[in-house]
Amino acid sequence: MLLLEGRGLDRSRHDNRSEQWRKRTGAKRSRALHWASVPRRLIFVTVATAGVLAAQTAMQHSDSLPELNLSNLIGPKPQPITGIASVIDGDTIEIHGQRIRFNGIDAPESKQYCDDAKGFEYPCGRHSAEALEGFLAASRPVQCTFVTWDRYHRFVGDCRRADGASVAEWMVDHGQALDWPRYSHGAYAAQQAKAQAAQVGMWVGRFEAPWDWRASPPDGAAPSSQPLGIMSRKLIAQSGYLCEPRRTCKQISSCDEAQWYLQNCSWGGKLDRDGDGVACETLC
Template sequence: MPRRLIFVTVAAAAALAAHAAMQHSDSLPAINLQNLIGPKPQPITGVASVIDGDTIEVHGQRIRFNGIDAPESRQYCDDAKGFEYPCGRRSAEALDTFLAESRPVQCTFVKWDRYHRFVGECRRADGASVAGWMVEHGQALDWPRYSHGAYATQQAEAEAAKVGLWVGKFQAPWDWRASHADGAAPSSQPLGVVSRKLIAQSGSYSCEPRRYCSQISSCDEAQWYLHNCSWGRKLDRDGDGVACETLC
């Protein structure tokens, strides 16, 4: 067969393969060439700023925890009583508290993701697995697509104990993103004291100043404080998910 004909045949086959791949791109995993040809980064150690429940920033580098998925920053879930609460922000706050108890954090590189985040395995200074703790306490889910079930045991324990997300009803983060396309990109601002105050204000309710049950006029208002304010849990003395029960 003439060389020119061979070249044309190969080119045509390549074009057909590319066309087929484009048609079925949703079923193909994203490929980051840097994972194939780039150098492997050294572990990163430092004090972390929390972006959301599965992403931190250390020394200016975004780091995504490998193998788990936490609720998105704008995601809401239902508690045991069926009230909505900002589970994404609650997850981020739980992570922030956990990391603050034993600094610094060290993250070992696994791969780059499509947002050019360093995907890694992270541990606190005391050796505790960050991803493992988040799943064990119901603040994130094992993501079998990437973890291959590495955190399945912790998740089963969290579900049985009905802690974190498992206390009520929720949509898996990957499903939530699929149904909220505009919220699929990762958050851009670290969780900090100022941003917490800003996001915890809505309508006529505000987290400042702190309020007591005697100063609250409705069950809805009490539940809003419970789920949005750092001091809100103090309104729920018996820990059953209902604040100021005399109002509810």
């Protein structure tokens, strides 16, 4: 009798283990069937999205990485756009309602001012846009070939006039825009060096790189005085004087203060109208 009971217990244990094995095997098969039923495109989109998020996180710590978004990875690549362009600013146009950003260059912003050879301010952003408009008008239409989408979902492209002239090359060559190494990898460095040597466009005086101008707060620190070329937006503090905000002789209280601005600030030359080395002569 005891032997029969023992055999019954062994069979019960064997049946329980078999049932547990069948349940585990069934669960694995169920999961496999579930993943097999998920469209491959959905899996790809999920993985691509995770990759984009990781890349964008890394971009916050590196200016050398390109702009990425999901549409650049899985979206269809647009066909070239051809038409009569409306100029938005020196590096952006619009064709058939589509905003197009020129690839690899950066032009001064519409509200940006630069200093001319005599130190007087002028609206270099508007000058850049006007130069672009005149250049495009000479040979229409313009055609832009897609490169990528930027973070604002603007079409970024390489654009050429009807006669084949590169818009980006011309803008940099004439000092109306800068080579943007972050995206161009130096593609327009030769044109920029030529414009700088010839002191044309912005290179005639002092200016701030558009990417620095955009990054600076409106009431931020002022640029330091340098020879012809790009200014660095840093505070200049000495004897309690600062180059920001800019001042006129009517706002200056002493000869020493006026002379400090003349010698240390990019706009100081405007205080010496006759060029004799003395600023605000009514104070001196």
